[in-house]
Amino acid sequence: MKTARNTAAKTEIQDLIVTSNVALSHSEIQKSLDGLCDRVTIYRVLERLLEEGTIHKIVNVDGVVKYAGCHSCSKKHSHNHIHFSCQKCKAVTCLEDVEPSYKLPKNYKVSEMNFTLSGLCPQCL
Amino acid sequence: MKTARNTAAKTEIQDLIVTSNVALSHSEIQKSLDGLCDRVTIYRVLERLLEEGTIHKIVNVDGVVKYAGCHSCSKKHSHNHIHFSCQKCKAVTCLEDVEPSYKLPKNYKVSEMNFTLSGLCPQCL
DNA sequence: ATTCTAATGCAACAATGTTGCAAAAGTAAT
DNA sequence: ATTACTTTTGCAACATTGTTGCATTAGAAT
Ligand SMILES: [Mn+2]
Ligand SMILES: [Mn+2]
Ligand SMILES: [Zn+2]
Ligand SMILES: [Zn+2]
Secondary structure: OOOOOOOHHHHHHHHHHHHOOOOEEHHHHHHHHOOOOOHHHHHHHHHHHHHHOOEEEEEOOOOOEEEEEOOOOEOEOOOOOEEEEEOOOOOEEEEOOOOOEOOOOOOOEEEEEEEEEEEEOOOOO | OOOOOOOHHHHHHHHHHHHOOOOEEHHHHHHHHOOOOOHHHHHHHHHHHHHHOOEEEEEOOOOOEEEEEOOOOEOEOOOOOEEEEEOOOOOEEEEOOOOOEOOOOOOOEEEEEEEEEEEEOOOOO
16 A cells, blocks of 8 residues: 655645645745755655545646645545636636636536636736 | 838748637647747747737646637637636637627626637537 | 738747656654 | 655756758749
């Protein structure tokens, strides 16, 4: 069996993401860590945190990948919430309360969704 | 003033995308063109087609950027439709008829949306 | 045919992400 | 505390995707 280990890198990265009120990109995390560990390690830690269900991944409209803490996810990711990407302050936030509704025409089996709105956030409006 | 010109590359790329019933990525287009023009030219043609409002850009859940023809866009892109990304056949399609509804909590100004569902398409179900 | 300039090719670069492998460091057992 | 096991890391090397500068090519209007 595989036994996960607690390392400085993992603890610090997890703390950064979960504490933050905006989603963070790999490069933003790297900047915050200030040389605590290698770039590759950050990628691998993020991968582990995703598998654990601690964080979730957001692909922004501009293609930038960001990470945010999970709140109502226990082991299985169930993200049916919207993300908002501010074009001015560049902040990407989870709108956990906003669940979109839609109706698919034919036989589709949905297992994942990625819904990002972009524009101006309340602070920048 | 700038006067657009019709070139072999542009004509071919536009035809490929508009004709296709699935969204195409840069690399898929490059493969189809089979050396007709340089990689960079493809990027620049895609940029032009986007500005012209002939095609629209889709950032998939996996981060892959795809391009599809516009149908109800006249100069201004207005894409309020959903995209579906099949995890089996990898096809990304426009579901032009499906318009999601949602209600944002605070003061947000939305100018763009990117909504992609992934799972199994009717063919793969 | 001449002229103007949009469009292209090429090389060089940057950003992001992945992989292999040896070294380092958790963790549990002794 | 020491040992043994295996996860995790660092480093180098690589792949993919996208951008930029500049000289050259080639539409299209005259
Ligand atoms: Mn979220
Ligand atoms: Mn579409
Ligand atoms: Zn903002
Ligand atoms: Zn399919």
